[in-house]
Amino acid sequence: MNRKIRNSLFKLHTWLGLHLSLFFAFMFLTGTLLVAGLELESIGRPDIWNTIDKEKRTASFGMIYDGIKETHPESGVFLMIKRPTPWFADRTFGRTGWGENVSFWTDPVTGTIVGETRPNGFREILRDLHDTFLTEKRAVFMLVSATSVILLFQIISGFITYRRFWKGFFRWPSHASGLRAWAGSTHRLTALWSAPLLILTAVTSFYFLLGSLGYEGTQPQPKPPVPRETVLPANFGSDLIDQAEAHARQALPGFEPFIMFLPDKPTGSFGFTGHVAGHSVFFGPSNVSIDPVTLEVLGAYTPSEVSGLAYWKPLMNMLHFGTWGEAYSMALWIVLGLITTCLAVTGALIFAGRLAPEAAHLGPIRRIWRGMGWTRWAYLLLMMGIIAVAVLRFGPGSHSKTSAFAVDAPPSVVWMLMHAPLRRDTPLDIELRISEPNVETVSIEFNGNEVQSREVMQTGETAIASFQLLPSDMENTIVAHLQKPDTDTRTATFRLGRPLW
Known part of the structure; x- marks a missing residue:
């Protein structure tokens, strides 16, 4: 030159x-x-490390769901990952009863919970910094x-x-x-x-x-599921999860799912992600969508059906990380x-x-x-x-607001807003948001004991009743009695669960 x-x-x-x-x-x-x-973040968490062979990891998605619900019955689940790495237990992304996002780690053989971690750990913060x-x-x-x-x-x-x-x-x-x-x-x-x-x-x-x-390129899109009123069907549980997984395996011969997505809205479907024999792992996994009500296969495609730049994304992620x-x-x-x-x-x-x-x-x-x-x-x-x-x-007062919904009343009637997450030995300020008309007072019952009665403040179409409680180390159940002038009382029950930290 x-x-x-x-x-x-x-x-x-x-x-x-x-x-x-x-x-x-x-x-x-x-x-x-x-x-x-994630490894650096988990140095002090020996419970979530697990180097058992892949063939011995026999916990199904249904077993994982049951294990989480057995320990935290008030929690919600939206993503389950088997073997996130060869040296970790299975990981599930979920939500606590008070609305805080959390990771549940489960034993890859029995599905029982072995640990819980916060969503904003060292890895997430470092990723955002990078x-x-x-x-x-x-x-x-x-x-x-x-x-x-x-x-x-x-x-x-x-x-x-x-x-x-x-x-x-x-x-x-x-x-x-x-x-x-x-x-x-x-x-x-x-x-x-x-x-x-x-x-x-x-x-x-x-x-x-x-x-x-x-x-970003394009990839096949599944059909929409049958319309329903709730996010999850009434018969949702581990049995339905296992049935949906069986339908997903039948949709693609040789399909081995390692990720399951649960819907977060009434128009969502079950999603399974995994590898199919004969398709290179370097170009990504295959995907199957299942209707939560009818268990119909809404879509099933392999990496070969992805086109444009999307086809190269899994390989680019592997090379970059x-x-x-x-x-x-x-x-x-x-x-x-x-x-x-x-x-x-x-x-x-x-x-x-x-x-x-x-x-x-x-x-x-x-x-x-x-x-x-x-x-x-x-x-x-x-x-x-x-x-x-x-x-x-991440400084003082930077906690995201969390919310909880009643187990016996629709969210359109009453729900709770918390300006900080539930923590041990820390008083928790709660706002009860009420859309039910003509509610004058609210009587709060905490773990079977009546704590306090609060007047309702009207702000537009929503009424607010504020109160404070000191969380219990065990279950935290709140029952709100909404009292009207005509002596009609409506009850809303909130199950927050026990503090994790």
């Missing part, structure tokens, strides 16, 4: 490297931790994904400007010529060794960018991820030293900070923004 072009590419490579190296170091480090995010700087905004995700173009340019320009790079795979850096020469040698060596991961990261991130722009070879690929991705983090840091150190020679007596971090020039203030603003979002999302 023409030397002038090569020099121009080198200058642009170094300029981008200086100003974006800390950004890429942050993305590489958080991405590396995210590969084992994807959107905790903002959960699509626009931020698009901007972060768009840097894949810059990363791809850095890879290509690096190979072009590093002449005869294939000779440098085993050229170990030396400290003899000083810190800057060592950093340059380390930068080139780590770039060569991490190049496969860097290329895959750039390509898969660009794929995610296309998805965020709406280029390092799950294509389970534990072996995850370990490889973690090692390479740490190397790429070192690559970004040494890149910043090299060119910060070049642009700030007067800071040669300072430490590496201060030299990088001075060498970045105006970019450091952009990083400072970004850091302040992340801290502010973190305080808003």
Whole structure:
């Protein structure tokens, strides 16, 4: 290549490297931790670790559902996953009686509960930090994904400007010529060794960018189920779940479902996801939809029926998150991820030293900070923004509101709103929202004991009665007696269950 072009590419490579190296170091480090995010989060939870062989994991979806209901009868379930990884128990995403999302972990043989975890754990927070700087905004995700173009340019320009790079795979850096020469040698060596991961990261991130722009491809859609008035049919239970699973297996010969979706609205259906013999796992699972009332197969398709960019999504996820070879690929991705983090840091150190020679007596971090020039203030603003979002999302008073519905009255009549989740030894403020007309007072009965009577405040079409209670360590059952002027009383029973934490 023409030397002038090569020099121009080198200058642009170094300029981008200086100003974006800390950004890429942050993305590489958080991405590396995210590969084992759930494992790091679960270090102190030995009950949910389970390395039993796949063939011995005999708990059906019905057994899992029964195990959860036996321990938490007031809870709701919306997603069950068998063997989320080879070293964990089965995981079910559900909702407590007071409306808080929670993960139930069940024994893969008996289906009994072995543990519960909060929804916003280390892995979820780290993922939001990596994807959107905790903002959960699509626009931020698009901007972060768009840097894949810059990363791809850095890879290509690096190979072009590093002449005869294939000779440098085993050229170990030396400290003899000083810190800057060592950093340059380390930068080139780590770039060569991490190049496969860097290329895959750039390509898969660009794929995610296309998805965020709406280029998602198409996949077959199931027929709508028979209309019903309730989310789940009256005979819903483990027997119905097992029957639905049997119909799903018949729909696709060789189908082995490992995920089951439960409907969250009256127009929803049962969904089963799994692998079919003869279809590569690298292009995703097969899916079957079942009508909850008639158990009719509403749709069944394999990965070969998916078209466009959607066909490549499972493979892109596996390559990006390092799950294509389970534990072996995850370990490889973690090692390479740490190397790429070192690559970004040494890149910043090299060119910060070049642009700030007067800071040669300072430490590496201060030299990088001075060498970045105006970019450091952009990083400072970004850091302040992340801290502010973190305080808003996870600071004091940041709990999401939760709600509970009566077991003997429709939600259109009465329901409860709580500004904080149910916790042991923590008083809980509750608002009883009432749509029933002409209710004047509410008598609250807690675990069989009358606690207090409250006047009703009318706000538009909804009346509100506020009260407070101290949760019991056992079951927490609230009975609200809605009293009208004509002595007519309506009762609403709420079963919150026992506190988990």
